[in-house]
Amino acid sequence: MDRAQGLRRATGLTGLLAAFGVAGSLAVATVAYAARNDNQSTGDNQGTSDGITSTDSSTDNGSAWPELSSDDGGGQRDATSGGS
Amino acid sequence: MAALEHGAAQWETWSTTVRLVVTDPAALPEAEELVRAELAAVDLACSRFRDDSELHHVHQTAGRPVEVSELLAELVAVALRAARDTGGDVDPTVGAAIADLGYDRDFAEIDAPAGNSGTRLIVYPTANWRHVRLRGRRLTVPPGVTLDLGATAKAWAADRCARLVAAATGAGVLVSLGGDIATAGPAPAGGWRVLVQDRPGEPGCTVRLPGGAALASSSTISRQWLGPHGVLHHILDPRTGMPAPRVWRTVSVAARSCVHANTLSTAAVVRGRAAHGWLARQGAPARLVSQRRQVYATTGWPL
DSSP states (O other), rough: HHHHHHHHHHHHHHHHHHHHHHHHHHHHHHHHHHHHHHHHHTTTTOOOSOOOOOOOOOOOOSSSSOOOOEEEOOOSSEEEOOOO | OOOSSSSSEEEEETTTEEEEEESGGGGHHHHHHHHHHHHHHHHHHSSSSTTTTHHHHHHHHOOOEEEHHHHHHHHHHHHHHHHHHHSSOOOOOGGGHHHHTTSOOGGGGOOOOOOOOOOOOOOOOOOOOOGGEEEEEEEEEEEEEEOHHHHHHHHHHHHHHHHHHHHHHOOOEEEEETTEEEEEEEOOOTTTTEHHHOSSSSSOOEEEEEETOOOEEEESSEEEEEEETEEEEEETTTTTTTEEESSEEEEEEEESSSSHHHHHHHHHHHHHHHHHHHHHTTTTEEEETTTTOOOOTTSSOOO
């Protein structure tokens, strides 16, 4: 193996190790991020959540939201929802 | 308003209209008795306008922990969950701020404009919902903090009343507390018919709700009064202690509980322009009316 070939092989090995290193770091970061979110969901310091998932205690048919339908007919209504 | 085959009752409390509809008219007397008793209990537990309320007593404890009733503990827990889940958009610790803005008594009694009283320096406690401690029934409210549970207590009461009536009578029931609507039990054929409209002249539509569904609307044009800083409305941005900017006139949201629907609609008013996307990302059926009366809806809202 000449000097140039040796350098190429060494460079390739270093690159491979570096790639593993980057992948490993990403994996560690991903696990850490997931763990942090898990902690937030049970801690008092939560507050950055963008969605609401825990206040609905009456879901009973597997659907997250009720299915509404429109009603173009006139006549009597059961109630009115306006500002409160 | 109700179809003839239903039983319906309507009365005023908490400066708003209570409407009770049951699918079996024979169940109405028992249903009304249950609802009136429940609302009275909630009022005694958490009214910030009554000197004899349990919450008023808590505010007198100057930061010391106090054992509260199961009912008040539940109402506070619901309010704190709403605050947590909205990142603080719906924060029960705004009581002092809204009282200072003039909403310091039952809304029906706020009739005299306060006018502009000149420049005032107002210092609020820096505490927010995170500083309220609830461990079981042991509640600690920081000194100087006044809780306003109104944003969630009314919706919680609607949910609870609907469940109680359905369980006791077996009838389908709709309970509306000032437009915060909860249903339970079997719905009428085709669903409950609800007009979604802030007031006459505002854009409106009628939707049908399945049994067990809830609907809440939050508004910047209802419950207005003339305060020291001009015309104010009752939904405060907890970060400023001032009414949220009037991006929306009304936001209506459907969910499986009235607490959930009300939490979302109130937070949407506080979030302003970001509200439509925020509601859409969650898949919430929602309808928003802009200040120019343009109507926006998420995909879950029927058109």
